[in-house]
Amino acid sequence: MLFNSIDFAVFLPVVFILYWFLVNKSLKAQNLLIVFASYLFYGWWDWRFLILIIFSTLVDYSIGRKLKLTESKAQRKLLLWTSIIVNLGFLGFFKYYNFFLDNFVTAFSFFGTSINSSSLNIILPVGISFYTFQTLSYTIDVYRNKLEPTKDIIAFSAFVCFFPQLVAGPIERATNLLPQFKRERFFDNKKAIDGLHLILWGLFKKIVIADSCANYANEIFSNYENMNSLSLALGAIYFAFQIYGDFSGYSDIAIGTSKLFGINLMRNFNFPYFSRDIAEFWRNWHISLSTWFRDYLYIPLGGSRGGLKMKIRNTFIIFLVSGFWHGANWTFIVWGTLNALYFLPLLITNNNRNNLDTVAKNRIFPTLKEFVFMITTFSLTVVAWVFFRADSVLIAVKYLQKLFSFNFKNGFQYLSIERYAPELIILILFFVLVEWNSRENEHPFFGKWVHLKIVFTLLGLITLGVYSDVTDFIYFQF
Numbered sequence: 001m002l003f004n005s006i007d008f009a010v011f012l013p014v015v016f017i018l019y020w021f022l023v024n025k026s027l028k029a030q031n032l033l034i035v036f037a038s039y040l041f042y043g044w045w046d047w048r049f050l051i052l053i054i055f056s057t058l059v060d061y062s063i064g065r066k067l068k069l070t071e072s073k074a075q076r077k078l079l080l081w082t083s084i085i086v087n088l089g090f091l092g093f094f095k096y097y098n099f100f101l102d103n104f105v106t107a108f109s110f111f112g113t114s115i116n117s118s119s120l121n122i123i124l125p126v127g128i129s130f131y132t133f134q135t136l137s138y139t140i141d142v143y144r145n146k147l148e149p150t151k152d153i154i155a156f157s158a159f160v161c162f163f164p165q166l167v168a169g170p171i172e173r174a175t176n177l178l179p180q181f182k183r184e185r186f187f188d189n190k191k192a193i194d195g196l197h198l199i200l201w202g203l204f205k206k207i208v209i210a211d212s213c214a215n216y217a218n219e220i221f222s223n224y225e226n227m228n229s230l231s232l233a234l235g236a237i238y239f240a241f242q243i244y245g246d247f248s249g250y251s252d253i254a255i256g257t258s259k260l261f262g263i264n265l266m267r268n269f270n271f272p273y274f275s276r277d278i279a280e281f282w283r284n285w286h287i288s289l290s291t292w293f294r295d296y297l298y299i300p301l302g303g304s305r306g307g308l309k310m311k312i313r314n315t316f317i318i319f320l321v322s323g324f325w326h327g328a329n330w331t332f333i334v335w336g337t338l339n340a341l342y343f344l345p346l347l348i349t350n351n352n353r354n355n356l357d358t359v360a361k362n363r364i365f366p367t368l369k370e371f372v373f374m375i376t377t378f379s380l381t382v383v384a385w386v387f388f389r390a391d392s393v394l395i396a397v398k399y400l401q402k403l404f405s406f407n408f409k410n411g412f413q414y415l416s417i418e419r420y421a422p423e424l425i426i427l428i429l430f431f432v433l434v435e436w437n438s439r440e441n442e443h444p445f446f447g448k449w450v451h452l453k454i455v456f457t458l459l460g461l462i463t464l465g466v467y468s469d470v471t472d473f474i475y476f477q478f
Contacts, residue, residue: 198256
């Protein structure tokens with residue numbers, strides 16, 4: 001079920017009414033409603049996906065209970081590794097089986113050996129990478145004695161399958177989300193209104209920004225061989241705003257929807273395109289994933305406690321794993337490697353934590369230095385996004401070769417043949433200005449002009465969303 005669909009527009013109010021008017025007297029009944037609603041939401045794509053998420057829920061619930069009752073270090077470690085192997089085993093099979101098989105066959109072909117193999121027609125369960133990491137955080141935190149395992153299977157199931165963030169995050173920690181399902185919740189009018197504002201802004205990002213940019217980015221990437229440098233640059237920028245509007249829009253809708261039910265989710269994006277270096281970008285982009293890797297992989301590997309060689313090694317591991325997490329394609333691995341290379345100079349010079357505050361805080365305009373650093377960081381990010389978007393590494397390399405050939409003949413070819421392209425560029429610039437004005441807040445809807453902003457956003461949704469194709473959220477494939 002898509003957030004930007006008629007189905008969800010009917011589903012959400014029905015669940016909201018039942019939640020606050022029918023079962024509001026019982027915490028267990030509220031949690032049970034969330035579980036059933038979440039299973040309906042998730043099973044809307046394919047009911048077979050439910051088998052996997054229910055199995056994962058039962059496995060980690062049981063292991064959490066056993067960890068509480070077991071004092072033996074060897075047995076506790078065995079239980080932890082059972083959870084890790086089961087969860088990552090399912091993730092690896094559904095997401096990476098064909099990738100490893102195809103590369104295994106290709107590797108042997110270099111030595112003149114032919115291997116007969118057949119790829120499986122595997123359907124990737126929606127959101128498996130997200131809820132797998134979420135349940136793993138529970139088991140690991142229980143193992144580390146940072147979290148008391150729950151006896152309430154309904155509350156635990158609600159934590160695993162909570163529909164607003166089930167299929168594309170934020171990837172919540174059990175220490176934050178699970179206790180909220182064990183506390184009595186009361187309707188908060190202010191929180192609900194704030195949630196509606198976030199939903200509206202998220203829909204604007206998705207329908208108006210992301211889906212509109214997708215039309216042009218797809219066309220340019222599909223015909224890159226016939227495009228000049230200016231048009232290819234435009235295509236890469238379109239995709240940068242497509243993926244940002246798409247993913248951060250989803251996160252806003254998820255966080256806003258959760259507020260309607262009295263649940264607080266972590267912030268997942270903090271205006272990343274205003275970052276002054278690549279380290280700041282990764283502190284502000286997909287925050288729930290980057291902090292997950294930091295706490296459950298980077299720090300256990302030694303983090304920054306060792307010498308420079310260990311820091312470099314751990315940094316490359318994190319970025320490579322992050323790239324591979326996104327998909328079974330070498331393009332994602334190259335994308336992760338490229339970001340690691342971007343990060344390396346900051347790490348070596350100990351400048352990776354220079355920009356921890358909001359850019360141009362309490363000022364209208366950035367300094368010239370800040371502006372140059374933001375443009376440079378954004379440009380490096382856009383180049384990396386080409387690998388993320390391309391179907392293969394070879395296509396990405398060819399795209400960049402043509403991009404940096406400095407062929408400006410015919411100007412913006414794509415602009416000259418598309419009716420709405422100039423308007424879209426103006427819209428993107430307007431979007432950037434709104435975000436810049438809101439960079440010290442969670443979203444633009446604040447202050448006395450809130451109603452005016454809502455009107456303008458609705459007008460944008462109506463007038464601009466009508467000519468953009470409704471598409472799935474990009475991160476559903478991960």
